Amino acid sequence: MADHQRIHPVQEPEVVEPMPAHKPTAPLVERGSSRSENGDPERQYPPPLRRGIPYEPLKPPRRRSCWKKCLCWTLALVLLQLIILGILAAVVYFVFQPKIPKYSVDAMRITQFNLGNDNRLSATFNVNITARNPNKKIGIYYEGGSRLSVWYTGTKLCEGSLPKFYQGHRNTTLLSLTLTGQTQDAAGLLQSLQAQQQQTGSVPLNLRARVPVRLKLGKLKLMKWKFLVRCRLVVDSLAADNVKDQ
Secondary structure (H helix, E strand, O other): OOOOOOOOOOOOOOOOOOOOOOOOOOOOOOOOOEEEEEHHHHHHOOOOOOOOOOOOOOOOOOOOOOOHHHHHHHHHHHHHHHHHHHHHHHHHHHHHHHOOOOEEEEEEEEEEEEEEEOOEEEEEEEEEEEEEOOOOOOOEEEEEEEEEEEOOOOOOEEEEEEOOEOOOOOOEEEEEEEEEEEEEEOOHHHHHHHHHHHHHOEEEEEEEEEEEEEEEEEOOEEEEEEEEEEEEEEEEOOOOOOEEEE
């Protein structure tokens, strides 16, 4: 008996066709960017926190500037000079015991006081002054360039100067000076003087002196100083040959 052969149909393998690849129409990520269609990866996945070292800029070394040093040295020198001057002043005061000189006007004679045809007022005063030096150990050198003047309400009537001389210890010196002067456009001034004399019976005058001197301490001659002297005078009249005794 012949073997019956069974014929099994052979199934052909299925052929799977590959999916056509789609070409992207636009890049998923732009050039130079880290973003994609799924979002910003930095926002979705923040980086882990790291503890950094704080940055501090380097500070330059502290230096005292030149002007501060100069200022400190200047103040120190000024303070030292003040201390030295204070010590010297104390020594002079306790050793020499300085006293202020005294001045007085003993007499004043008006030899000329008239108004000329050119409306100019001419005045000549003869003044006797006493200068007293009460110091026991200090002499006074009266230098040249002194100025003495007589004023009436801000107007200078006449002026003169002191002679150069040396005044010793505890010395009294009598000085006779002549002061002369001329005032322009003095018609109004003369009327004011006459009205003052009629109202009060006297005329107030001011004597001002600016005298350069040098003090002598023992054998030491100090630098030049200036004495400023002011004296108030009252005369009965400014007529010529009027004499005012103090």
